[in-house]
Amino acid sequence: MLKAYKFRIYPTKSQRTKMERTLDLCRWTYNQTLAYRKDAWEKEGKSVSKYETHNLLPTWKEEKPELNDVFSQTLQNAQERVDLALKAFFRRVKAGENPGYPRFRGRGWYDSFTYPQKDGSLVGVDVGLESFATLSNGETIANPRFFREEETELARVQRKLSKAPKGTPERKKALRMVERVHERIANKRYDFAHKVSRYLVNRFGLIAFEDLSIQNMLKNHCLAKSISDVAWNMLVTLTSYKAASAGSMVVLVDPRNTSKMCSRCGILVEKTLSDRVHNCTQCGLSLDRDWNAAINILRLGLQSVGIKSVEACPF
Incomplete structure (x- = not known):
C-alpha cells in the first residue's frame, strides 16, 4: 500500500x-x-x-x-x-466538445512544483553481466566484478592450502586465509547490493525486475563464474524488504522475450549473447539491448498491477 x-x-x-x-x-x-x-x-x-x-x-x-x-x-x-x-x-x-486550447501561464498562474523522484516514479531493471543493472530510463549501474578482482589473491592462498600437509598448523593458517578472501568477496557483494537497493527504493515507487532462475542459468558453464560473481538475487531480496517499509512496490515479471521484444513496436528480434544493440527491422528502433529489455520489464511490471497502457518507450 x-x-x-x-x-x-x-x-x-x-x-x-x-x-x-x-x-x-x-x-x-x-x-x-x-x-x-x-x-x-x-x-x-x-x-x-x-x-x-x-x-x-x-x-x-x-x-x-x-x-x-x-x-x-x-x-x-x-x-x-x-x-x-x-x-x-x-x-x-x-468527444465532440469545443474546448479552449491550453493557455500560456502568466505570473501568478503557476503556483506549484513537484519533486517526482519517488511518488509515482516507475522503473524497470534489467540485470546483466556487461552492466550490473540497466534502468528503463537509460541509466546503467556498473558491474563491480568483486570475484574477478580477488581471483588472483584467491588462487594464491588456495595454492598455499593445497601444498600444506593435512593436520598441520600451516594448513589451518592457509585455510583461514582462503576463508577470509571468500568472506571479503561476500561482504563486498552484500554492501554493494545494499547500496543499489537503497538507491532504487529512494528514487522509485514501483520497481520491476525479471523473475530469474539463477540456478538454471548457472548450468551454462561459460557464464557460470560471471553469474556467480554478481548479486542479482540479493539485489531483488534487499530491494523488496526495503520497499515494503518505504511504501514502494517491487514486482517480478516473466523474463521470456524481454531482450528480444522491440520496446517500441513489439515484434521479436532474434539476438545472440554477443549482440549488444537492439536493431528493429520493423520500426527502426536502435538502442542498447539491456535498455530495450528494461523498458519491456517496466511495461510488464505495470501490466501486472493492472496498468494496461503506458508510454514506456522514450523514442
Whole structure:
C-alpha cells in the first residue's frame, strides 16, 4: 500500500524567495514547452511527445543558465503538465466538445512544483553481466566484478592450502586465509547490493525486475563464474524488504522475450549473447539491448498491477 503525507511548512524569507524563483522557472519551462509543441503542430503538422521535449532541456539550460538551479525532474514535470493538458484538449475535441486550447501561464498562474523522484516514479531493471543493472530510463549501474578482482589473491592462498600437509598448523593458517578472501568477496557483494537497493527504493515507487532462475542459468558453464560473481538475487531480496517499509512496490515479471521484444513496436528480434544493440527491422528502433529489455520489464511490471497502457518507450 502506497502512503501519502501532507505537511504545512513555514519557509524562511530566503527559502520563500528560492521557491518563488523555482515557480517562475517552471512557469517559463511550461510556456516554452507549450510554444514549441504548438509551433511544431501549426507549422509542420508534427506531434511532439513529452520525451522529445525532455531532450530539449539541456539546450534550454545553455541558453538560460538559471534553469540549472532547478532539479531536472521538476522541470520535466512542468513539461508533463503540458502533455496532460494537450491530451485532455484533444480528448475533448474527439468527444465532440469545443474546448479552449491550453493557455500560456502568466505570473501568478503557476503556483506549484513537484519533486517526482519517488511518488509515482516507475522503473524497470534489467540485470546483466556487461552492466550490473540497466534502468528503463537509460541509466546503467556498473558491474563491480568483486570475484574477478580477488581471483588472483584467491588462487594464491588456495595454492598455499593445497601444498600444506593435512593436520598441520600451516594448513589451518592457509585455510583461514582462503576463508577470509571468500568472506571479503561476500561482504563486498552484500554492501554493494545494499547500496543499489537503497538507491532504487529512494528514487522509485514501483520497481520491476525479471523473475530469474539463477540456478538454471548457472548450468551454462561459460557464464557460470560471471553469474556467480554478481548479486542479482540479493539485489531483488534487499530491494523488496526495503520497499515494503518505504511504501514502494517491487514486482517480478516473466523474463521470456524481454531482450528480444522491440520496446517500441513489439515484434521479436532474434539476438545472440554477443549482440549488444537492439536493431528493429520493423520500426527502426536502435538502442542498447539491456535498455530495450528494461523498458519491456517496466511495461510488464505495470501490466501486472493492472496498468494496461503506458508510454514506456522514450523514442
